[in-house]
Amino acid sequence: METDRTPDHPDLRGVTLQKVLEALVDPVRRRIVGQLSDAADDISCGGFDISVSKSTATHHFRVLREAGLIRQYYVGTARLNTLRRAEFDEAFPGLLDAVVGAGLRP
Amino acid sequence: METDRTPDHPDLRGVTLQKVLEALVDPVRRRIVGQLSDAADDISCGGFDISVSKSTATHHFRVLREAGLIRQYYVGTARLNTLRRAEFDEAFPGLLDAVVGAGLRP
Numbered sequence: 001m002e003t004d005r006t007p008d009h010p011d012l013r014g015v016t017l018q019k020v021l022e023a024l025v026d027p028v029r030r031r032i033v034g035q036l037s038d039a040a041d042d043i044s045c046g047g048f049d050i051s052v053s054k055s056t057a058t059h060h061f062r063v064l065r066e067a068g069l070i071r072q073y074y075v076g077t078a079r080l081n082t083l084r085r086a087e088f089d090e091a092f093p094g095l096l097d098a099v100v101g102a103g104l105r106p
Numbered sequence: 107m108e109t110d111r112t113p114d115h116p117d118l119r120g121v122t123l124q125k126v127l128e129a130l131v132d133p134v135r136r137r138i139v140g141q142l143s144d145a146a147d148d149i150s151c152g153g154f155d156i157s158v159s160k161s162t163a164t165h166h167f168r169v170l171r172e173a174g175l176i177r178q179y180y181v182g183t184a185r186l187n188t189l190r191r192a193e194f195d196e197a198f199p200g201l202l203d204a205v206v207g208a209g210l211r212p
Contacts, residue, residue, distance in 0.1 A: 017208040079202040092208045094112060098200035102123040 012091040023067035118197040129173035
């Protein structure tokens, strides 16, 4: 259920490559994106395997949201996160696969 | 002709995605990469359409070189630059095409 607590999400046509790369250059944010990419289901903000404080995580989610990489929505009191994969792939073909794939390098 | 003035170039197997993204997050460095990608020939350090000082450009070339994106070599007194495309594509499949392609977005 989306409510008016749902944060704003940008139209990907207005998101610049600069904004996207600034989001993806951070290793914690790439971990978040990688875990969303691997997951069968959307992940709550507390459900990621990242070693940062809650407030730092909230910052990272905001940067990813503003770069058009993730969508956040509420179910009850839980804020859930999902990759905007189809929209993102249309706007930046191949970029997400390349970054997530490269993140698996030994 | 390569001489002992030729700077060191990393083995791409040892280059991290972090290093690559830190190189590509800078818009001037993306311009350099994009112009090399578009060019039929290698480009001398003074031959790029970038609005930065020579010393700043030298810094950008070094970052790109250390990230495995470009190879620099001398011909006489001219330092020339070439993309390490085949090697880079093998190490980071799809990443260069995605970034260069996205740079053409309106």
